[in-house]
Amino acid sequence: MHIVSGDKLAELSRILHEKENAQEYSPDFTFSLEDYYGPYSERQKAQGKLYYEGLGIARDDEEGRRRVLGYNHSFFNAPHAALLFMPSFGDNVRVAGDIGMYGQTFLLSLAxxxxxxxxxxxxxxxSGAIREFLNIPDEYKMLFGISFGFPDEQAPANRIKTDRAPISQSVTFHS
Ligand SMILES: Cc1cc2nc3c(=O)[nH]c(=O)nc-3n(C[C@H](O)[C@H](O)[C@H](O)COP(=O)(O)O)c2cc1C
Structure with missing residues (x-):
């Protein structure tokens, strides 16, 4: 994990905004919302609707949506960003699971x-741009990042409460 703060974080934010404006992406792993289907797609859309509505952004407000997307490139104004890199082994599924658990534990320890x-x-x-900026060897692949700091409880985004699927939908009990 690499943690970036201070001037270095401001510089990285500038680079990410630039790359987004130029639509210059360098992912290590594919990701497309179009791959989502059925209940997963429905939940993703419901979460997006709740989030944009909570921020007062109408569906056809392109400029507002771009601005909200841009919060990502500004690390949501957090003072630190943790970037989670992993060595590449085989199809990477197991190591991605490990990094997911590491990230979740990190989130819980912050809370x-x-x-x-x-x-x-x-x-x-x-991923590629961040690896280059932080001088990280090519064999490390980036999965995701976690911006962190003391939360502003008054910020509109922090008042939005995301739904949870009921246990009856997410767990099957066998006995
Ligand atoms: C694994 C994961 C990745 C996420 N990636 C992003 C992201 O890239 N950009 C974003 O704005 N929100 C992202 N979100 C959603 C926000 O973090 C969301 O507001 C947050 O999960 C809501 O809080 P809650 O999960 O406690 O309900 C992600 C959530 C998870 C769990």
């Missing part, structure tokens, strides 16, 4: 100390 973290898969779109 236990009164801090907050925003997991951001979107940062993975800029």
């Amino acid at each position: 236990a100390r009164g801090l907050g973290g925003v997991p951001q898969t979107l940062l993975g779109l800029f």
Whole structure:
């Protein structure tokens, strides 16, 4: 994991905004919302609707949506960003699972100390650019990032409460 703060974070943010404007992406792993189907696609759309509505952005407000997307490239104004890199083994599925668990534990340990973290898969779109900026060897692949700091509880985004699928939909019990 690499943690970036201060002037270095400001410089990285400038680079990410530039890359986004030029639509210059360098992901290590593919990601497309179009791959989502059925309930997964429905939940993703419902979450997006809740989020944009919570921020007062109408569906046809292109400029507002771009601005909200841009919060990602500014690390949601957090003072630190953790970028999670992994060595590449085989098809990478197992190591990606390990990194997911590591990230979740990191989020929980932040919460236990009164801090907050925003997991951001979107940062993975800029893996190559981030690797170059931080001088990280090519054999390390980036999965996602987590911006973190003390949360602003008054910020509109922090008042939005995302739904959870009920246990009856997500767990099958066998006995
Ligand atoms: C694994 C993961 C990746 C996410 N990636 C992004 C992202 O790249 N950009 C973003 O704006 N929100 C992203 N989100 C959603 C926000 O972090 C979301 O607001 C947050 O998950 C809501 O809080 P909650 O999960 O506690 O309900 C992601 C969430 C998760 C769990």
